[in-house]
Each structure stands twice: as structure tokens, then as C-alpha cells.
Amino acid sequence: MKTIEDRIKTVPPTKLIPLIIFAILMIIVPVFASGYILFVAVLALLYASLAASYDLLFGYTGQLSFCHGAFYGIGAYTAAILTVRFGFTFWEALIPTCLLVGVLATIIGYPALRLRGAYFAVTTFFLAHFIYLILLNEVELTGGPLGFRGINPPEPIGFISFDSLSTYYYLVVVFFIIVVLFLYTLVNSNLGLILISIREDEVLAESMGINTAVYKLLAFVIGAVIAGLAGAFFAHFFRLLHPTTFSWLLSEMVVIITLVGGAGTLIGPIFGAGIVTFLLEFLRFAPELRYVGWAAALIVILIFEPKGLIGLLERVRAQIKKKG
Amino acid sequence: MLLKVRDLTKSFGKLVAVNKLNFDVNEGEIIAIIGPNGAGKTTTFNLITGHLKPDTGSIEFQGKNIAGLKPYKVCRAGVARTFQIVRFFPNLTVFEHVLLGAISRAGLRAKREELTEEVDNILEFLNMEDKRNVLAKNLTIPDKKRVELASALALKPKLLLLDELMAGLNPAEVDECVNLLKKINKDLGITMIVVEHVMRAVMKLCERIIVLHYGNKLAEGTPEEIAKNKKVIEAYLGEGVEYA
DSSP: OOOHHHHHHHIIIIIHHHHHHHHHHHHHHHHHSOHHHHHHHHHHHHHHHHHHHHHIIIIITOOOOSOHHHHHHHHHHHHHHHHHHSOOOHHHHHHHHHHHHHHHHHHHHHHHTTSOHHHHHHHHHHHHHHHHHHHHHOHHHHOGGGOBOOOOOOOOBTTBOOOSHHHHHHHHHHHHHHHHHHHHHHHTSHHHHHHHHHHHOHHHHHHTTOOHHHHHHHHHHHHHHHHHHHHHHHHHHHOOBOGGGGSHHHHHHHHHHHHHHOTTSSHHHHHHHHHHHHHHHHTTTSTTHHHHHHHHHHHHHHHHOTTHHHHHHHHHHHHHHHHO | OOEEEEEEEEEETTEEEEEEEEEEEOTTOEEEEEOSTTSSHHHHHHHHHTSSOOSEEEEEETTEEOTTOOHHHHHHHTEEEOOSSOOOOTTSBHHHHHHHHHHHHHOTTSOHHHHHHHHHHHHHHTTOGGGTTSBGGGSOHHHHHHHHHHHHHHTOOSEEEEESTTTTOOHHHHHHHHHHHHHHHHHSOOEEEEEOSOHHHHHHHOSEEEEEETTEEEEEEOHHHHHHOHHHHHHTTTTOOOOO
8 A cells, every 4th residue: 555645746657647548548438339338338437436435435444334335226216206206307306316315324324333343234234135125115106126217318418418328428427537536535635544544443543533433424424425426327327227226236246346446445446347347248148147257256356366456456566566 | 630530440340440549640740550460550541541431430631521531532632542552553654644643633624734744743753754654564563652652642642641652672772762751741741641561661750650459559659669668569479579
């Protein structure tokens, strides 16, 4: 792990070039990619936002939660219900969606975060399932197992309309960039160091005057709100919501993506999301088996490189440096 | 009076770890709490800093009762501590480690540049500039303790509780540490309570010593008085008190 100062120092020369290449790639994807690839790319970007926001809670604050996907689901359904049933525009619906997810996350997080370690993890696991059951069974509100239909694409801004795949792709790219910049600024701020200190040693942080309960809740709520927003974008992209999309499996996937990419690095979970999403799509011919294969891959990665892909990358880089 | 402890009691089941303890700490003092293993020294620290809740009794700090407050509130009131088994943030650099203390004291909105200067001053004060960018987990035990101390200083406490800071140091390092603590006491005006087994250090450092034995206060007095006290020598039976 690099120090904050190192990070700031090394950003201009070494990190900006790959970032620029990455940004250009993202911009020109719609030019050469097929509709299918573009479709998967949108999903990958949404998962990346989801995983990056989860990294704030897990990678930086050290709280292993299994309900991040549930907030994605709550965000998706809230935004969809607001636009379809209550006549909100997509843009108007974003703020109440944030508020609702934020309030729910506070209500859930406040008691749950009093538990530590595995107890907290198990509690969030059942919370995720509880929310899935609500989405499944509150038929009047959510459409239940038949799904929630009739969602329209976001209303145009000026002359930009979002009913084509490529414009929606760009919209999600903008959302993704805002999320990443926000999180990057946050983890490198004073607040970021406080969150990291809780991950490193909660007892010491507390005895150094840090109100750990409040900061853990803050990380939980910020992560949840970003997940909820990503859900709102998903709802108006996919335009059909089904409870199974937001089952516990999604929350599990977020954890896996973060671990595989490299928790506590922000960039790791983003790459993890890209790789996992595309891999899962390519393995569609074996819908059930792919999760088994994926689990095996996860175990292998965690045994040989617990720091995930970013850890692997750093190790390779160190090797090259040694030889050169 | 900076700290006023009255009738402080804490039991774990049938074991009374601290029994109706009374003592005062004046501003600017360095006092030591000594006693054989299991005497209740660390428990007393944990009661003061809020890591344990007292059964009965009061702890007044600057006229305010802090007994039973959460650790972070006790810290904000102006009491910092180090731990018997050294605690540190493994993956933070020495700089970041101390910076956290500064942030905790100055608040989230504090400017990084100002805090950086402050942290560097503390590192210079403790002769740690060369370790500035080393991860805490890669330090030696004495250096880890130093980082813990540096982080506590960044909190600008009024009262500092040091739990066996000198355990494991060689005699030369002990002397160096004693001088450092005296300097902190004088230059920064920080009052200290130390729990220490290294008698050599206690005798040189402290103006007053409190001896605990099975949770009870056995004796209190200047180092000379304590060294001559028969009850104290008996309590240490066999171990004997090293005369400085």
C-alpha cells in the first residue's frame, strides 16, 4: 500500500497515461463495438460503480457486508416506482431515491453496525434476503415475481435523448466517472484516513478520539446511496425489474468482484467488475455451472494472491523492476 | 487537581480487580502506578480511558466526571493513552499514523498542509524523521511504541497514560526514554501516569508512586519512601524492589 503523499506525487506521470488510454477507450467503445458488447459494457460500468462504492465500506473501512446488492435493488425499484406510478421524471426521481436509500441504510446500519466482524456479516446477509423477499412478495408495490414493467428511458436533456443504447452508455460513463472521482477524493481526504484507521484497528481508533460507530455508519450510508443510484440507472436502462436480479447472489457477486480486483484499492474492484461481468456473459451457455467455475477461480486467486488482481499487478511490476 | 479518582471499584465475577481506589493527580506531575502482576494497574487505566466501565466510584477529570464515558469521548476530553500490548495501524506509514491523531484532534476540515507541519514537528521531537514513510507493521517493537506515543502527542492531551512503555527496552534505551518523557512533560506541559515494571525508570522519572496490590492501594509516596516501605517489599516478595 502506498502512502497518501506517494499517491499524490505519482499521479501525474505514471497513472495519468493509463487513465487517459482507459478514458479514450471508454469513449470510443460505441464506435466499434456491437450492440451486445455495449449492453454488457453498461452493465459492467454499473457493477463497477457498485463495487467501488462497496470498496469504501469493505476495503477501506473494513466492514464485510453482504447486503450491498440489496441497496442496488431498493434504488432500482424506488426510482422505477416513482417514475412509472407517480409521474416523476427520471432526473426528479434521483433525489428522493437517494434520500430513501440513505434513510433505510441508516435504519439498517445503525443497529447492525453495533455488531462486529462475522456477526455483522451474517446480519447483513439475512437483511439482503429479507429485502429480496419483500421485492418478491409485495406484489402490489413491486409487481412481484412477474416483474416491474413499463419503465421508460430517462427524459431528454436539451437535444440529447437517452433512448438509444449508445447515448445511455455515455450517460452511465458520466455517472461512473462522477462516482469514481467522488470516492477517490473521499478516500484520500481526512475522512478517508479515519475510515482506514477503523479497518486497521478499531479499538485504537476509538481510543484516539474517533467516534467509530458514526464513521462506520457514514461509510455504510454513502456506499448504499451510490449503490441505490446505480440501481436507478439500471432500472431505466434495463426497463424491466425482476426480484431475482437483486437476490442475495448479487450482493455475493459484489463481494467477489471487490476481492478479486483487490479490496482497498478502488481501482481494483473497478477492473474486477469489468472482468467478472464479461466473463459471466461469455459463460452464458452454462448458466448454473458458471458460478461453480467462478467460485473455483475465486479460491485459486485468494490462495495465490490475496490482494487480488491489483496485488498481482504490483507483484509483476516489482519483478520487472528487479530484472530491469 | 487534574484527575481525582474516588472509590473506584471494578470486579470481574468474584475477582475484585480494583477495590475502592482513591488517588489524585496534580497538573504537571508524573506519577507511577506500580505493583506485582494482577495488581489492577492496567484495569485502572482501562477504567479511566473508558475501555471498561467501573462498578462504582467516580473519575473526575478537570472537574468533570468521565467515569463510564466511551473511549473516544474520554480522549476528546484530553486523556490519551498507549497500550500494554502495543497497538498500531499496521498498514499506515508512521506519518499517516500520527496524522490520524492530528486529524482526530483538529477535525475533518483541518487543512492537510497545517497538519503535515504539525506531524513533522512531532516526528522530529521524537527523532523519527527517518522512519516517516515506513509502514507501522515493519517497525521494531520500540519504534512501534514510539509511533503510538507520537500519535498520542498529536492528540495534544492534558493527561497521558503510558502502559509499560519501556518494557523490553535495554538500559540505555530506558534512560533515553526517561529523558524523552521528562522533556514531553516539561516542554509540552503534559501530565503523565505511567504503569511501569522497570524500577530504574520509575525512580528517575516520577515524583510520586502509587503501589497497588490485589486491587488495593498498598502505599503512596515519593520514590524514596516507597523504596523503604516494608509492606511494598513484602508484596514483591522474592522479586524484591530494585533500588535505583
